[in-house]
Amino acid sequence: xxxxxxxxxxxxxxxxxxxxxxxxxxxxxxxxxxxxxxxxxxxxxxxxxxxxxxxxxxxxxxxxxxxxxxxxxxxxxxxxxxxxxxxxxxxxxxxxxxxxxxxxxxxxxxxxxxxxxxxxxxxxxxxxxxxxxxxxxxxxxxxxxxxxxxxxxxxxxxxxxxxxxxxxxxxxxxxxxxxxxxxxxxxxxxxxxxxxxxxxxxxxxxxxxxxxxxxxxxxxxxxxxxxxxxxxxxxxxxxxxxxxxxxxxxxxxxxxxxxxxxxxxxxxxxxxxxxxxxxxxxxxxxxxxxxxxxxxxxxxxxxxxxxxxxxxxxxxxxxxxxxxxxxxxxxxxxxxxxxxxxxxxxxxxxxxxxxxxxxxxxxxxxxxxxxxxxxxxxxxxxxxxxxxxxxxxxxxxxxxxxx
Amino acid sequence: xxxxxxxxxxxxxxxxxxxxxxxxxxxxxxxxxxxxxxxxxxxxxxxxxxxxxxxxxxxxxxxxxxxxxxxxxxxxxxxxxxxxxxxxxxxxxxxxxxxxxxxxxxxxxxxxxxxxxxxxxxxxxxxxxxxxxxxxxxxxxxxxxxxxxxxxxxxxxxxxxxxxxxxxxxxxxxxxxxxxxxxxxxxxxxxxxxxxxxxxxxxxxxxxxxxxxxxxxxxxxxxxxxxxxxxxxxxxxxxxxxxxxxxxxxxxxxxxxxxxxxxxxxxxxxxxxxxxxxxxxxxxxxxxxxxxxxxx
Numbered sequence: 300x301x302x303x304x305x306x307x308x309x310x311x312x313x314x315x316x317x318x319x320x321x322x323x324x325x326x327x328x329x330x331x332x333x334x335x336x337x338x339x340x341x342x343x344x345x346x347x348x349x350x351x352x353x354x355x356x357x358x359x360x361x362x363x364x365x366x367x368x369x370x371x372x373x374x375x376x377x378x379x380x381x382x383x384x385x386x387x388x389x390x391x392x393x394x395x396x397x398x399x400x401x402x403x404x405x406x407x408x409x410x411x412x413x414x415x416x417x418x419x420x421x422x423x424x425x426x427x428x429x430x431x432x433x434x435x436x437x438x439x440x441x442x443x444x445x446x447x448x449x450x451x452x453x454x455x456x457x458x459x460x461x462x463x464x465x466x467x468x469x470x471x472x473x474x475x476x477x478x479x480x481x482x483x484x485x486x487x488x489x490x491x492x493x494x495x496x497x498x499x500x501x502x503x504x505x506x507x508x509x510x511x512x513x514x515x516x517x518x519x520x521x522x523x524x525x526x527x528x529x530x531x532x533x534x535x536x537x538x539x540x541x542x543x544x545x546x547x548x549x550x551x552x553x554x555x556x557x558x559x560x561x562x563x564x565x566x567x568x569x570x571x572x573x574x575x576x577x578x579x580x581x582x583x584x585x586x587x588x589x590x591x592x593x594x595x596x597x598x599x600x601x602x603x604x605x606x607x608x609x610x611x612x613x614x615x616x617x618x619x620x621x622x623x624x625x626x627x628x629x630x631x632x633x634x635x636x637x638x639x640x641x642x643x644x645x646x647x648x649x650x651x652x653x654x655x656x657x658x659x660x661x662x663x664x665x666x667x668x669x670x671x672x673x674x675x676x677x678x679x680x681x682x683x684x685x686x687x688x689x690x691x692x693x694x695x696x697x698x699x700x701x702x
Numbered sequence: 703x704x705x706x707x708x709x710x711x712x713x714x715x716x717x718x719x720x721x722x723x724x725x726x727x728x729x730x731x732x733x734x735x736x737x738x739x740x741x742x743x744x745x746x747x748x749x750x751x752x753x754x755x756x757x758x759x760x761x762x763x764x765x766x767x768x769x770x771x772x773x774x775x776x777x778x779x780x781x782x783x784x785x786x787x788x789x790x791x792x793x794x795x796x797x798x799x800x801x802x803x804x805x806x807x808x809x810x811x812x813x814x815x816x817x818x819x820x821x822x823x824x825x826x827x828x829x830x831x832x833x834x835x836x837x838x839x840x841x842x843x844x845x846x847x848x849x850x851x852x853x854x855x856x857x858x859x860x861x862x863x864x865x866x867x868x869x870x871x872x873x874x875x876x877x878x879x880x881x882x883x884x885x886x887x888x889x890x891x892x893x894x895x896x897x898x899x900x901x902x903x904x905x906x907x908x909x910x911x912x913x914x915x916x917x918x919x920x921x922x923x924x925x926x927x928x929x930x931x932x933x934x935x936x937x938x939x940x941x942x943x944x945x946x947x948x949x950x951x952x953x954x955x956x957x958x959x960x961x962x963x964x965x966x967x968x969x970x971x972x973x974x975x976x977x978x979x980x981x982x983x984x985x986x987x988x989x990x991x992x993x994x995x996x997x998x
């Protein structure tokens with residue numbers, strides 16, 4: 300017998316009725332197509348492409364839109380993900396707005412170039428549809444993007460496909476203001492291949508929000524030739540990194556500011572994090588990213604003393620936003636981090652980041668739950684097991700569905 | 703009769719003070735190339751000696767933009783640069799890759815093949831000095847049979863033949879590919895001009911003298927390059943859509959040993975027990991030349 304109570308169905312409560320968003324079209328589409336729509340709406344000029352499941356339908360859809368003239372972009376079939384990101388780097392240096400997408404092995408293969416792009420301080424946005432490493436597994440897992448969290452890219456995780464579309468639009472503004480590249484992550488299949496109602500903004504609405512890319516100093520200028528990326532002596536390299544660090548420190552507040560502007564302009568509100576039912580009465584908070592959040596939202600409606608902390612901006616980890624979201628949480632409450640990643644360490648990525656964020660500020664008990672690794676489903680029952688285990692003599696680190 | 707002066711650089715596009723070794727071919731090669739391409743040029747350099755020669759931050763010895771990029775992806779980076787220039791109406795800007803043999807024959811081959819097959823409007827220059835010289839003379843698949851490098855686990859020198867890059871390139875059915883030598887500057891400059899004026903993906907492979915790597919006298923760089931052509935170790939030819947033209951046919955049959963004997967990397971071959979290897983190199987060189995002749 301599994302431990303904990305059982306639920307009979309998935310999220311029982313009906314989703315909130317979406318209100319009408321003016322200057323939008325309501326469509327039913329899969330998450331990958333929503334990501335492609337976002338790239339079109341952002342007037343992306345260069346798309347280097349390489350197929351990999353479960354990302355492929357993003358680049359397929361982009362190819363279709365370029366081919367039929369819906370999108371004025373240069374689309375190139377590259378020879379690998381390493382080349383995809385190298386081409387993205389070249390075009391971004393040339394001043395173009397660049398978009399691409401990858402997953403799993405493709406992201407691992409591009410690791411070297413991810414580093415180069417962030418160190419060149421090039422703005423761009425990419426979508427990663429999370430899947431883990433070989434032995435072959437194409438299902439939902441965030442070990443790919445989370446293992447790239449130290450490459451200098453900003454990372455967002457979208458709970459819904461609407462959020463993915465909306466975040467891509469915000470990401471270009473953030474990326475081009477700070478000259479830091481952004482990765483927007485969506486879940487394999489739960490989002491990439493699942494149809495949802497999506498509100499597609501009109502082009503004018505996006506244009507008002509996102510101006511054309513201004514070419515930064517770090518662009519190829521034929522009138523003022525420069526050398527990009529040559530051997531940098533230690534004292535200069537140190538200073539470059541200091542400058543990057545200063546801008547990384549601006550991400551959290553600028554991200555919130557841009558999300559605020561987005562809410563005013565488009566009518567949909569996102570925070571760096573979102574607190575659900577976190578207050579003096581809360582004794583347990585589930586910490587989630589991506590679509591597991593939606594499942595948890597449904598489950599906790601039955602538990603008045605269980606809250607939810609959704610992390611949307613994951614890298615750089617939004618320490619101030621997290622502390623603010625937990626400010627009314629009593630000191631004897633427990634945090635349960637729900638992981639869809641395994642990084643070869645004792646603790647999963649969410650718990651690692653949460654500990655770093657809370658260190659010196661809050662001394663809350665923290666429990667880690669490996670829940671959805673390798674695409675293993677995280678249904679409401681698993682969330683209920685986590686709640687039960689967390690409140691009934693848990694281990695510090697738990698693999699919740701192993702038995 | 704006026705002497706031919708077509709090999710003179712009239713409009714210098716490289717600043718003085720390049721960081722190359724004495725007798726290195728890179729600077730001379732790039733001085734000629736840049737004087738022909740002009741300033742409306744973007745250079746892309748993967749990890750290579752030239753990435754160092756052209757200057758550490760904040761220097762740039764070129765009168766043009768240069769993008770230093772990761773080892774495996776010069777052709778992919780150049781693809782992105784090309785696309786951005788084209789989108790901005792700068793189709794007349796030349797995008798040129800300056801790569802070594804390691805970045806071309808080995809780690810950069812996939813990206814090179816991709817860009818060549820797509821017909822990207824890019825000029826690819828490979829300075830083939832036959833090893834990873836920037837890291838200190840390690841074996842590449844361009845390293846000649848019999849040459850000593852610092853990584854030869856099988857008895858101290860290379861015992862496999864170099865990859866036939868030009869054959870691979872020809873198979874991509876390019877509008878223009880050619881070999882060139884700094885000892886034949888008029889021929890080389892003509893090929894650079896032709897490569898500049900031909901749209902599509904073009905590749906020039908230049909024989910790269912490297913005194914520290916080849917263990918040669920820096921003053922002999924050009925002379926040894928001339929001997930490489932005379933001995934047919936480095937034939938001069940062009941390939942246009944798989945049509946071969948040999949640009950220089952040596953008058954006499956000069957044995958390969960005349961070129962090899964000046965290079966310390968082949969010194970061991972002149973010991974009696976290694977004479978059969980010298981014979982193999984001569985046979986292979988004759989065979990390759992015959993193959994070339996049969997293609998013209």
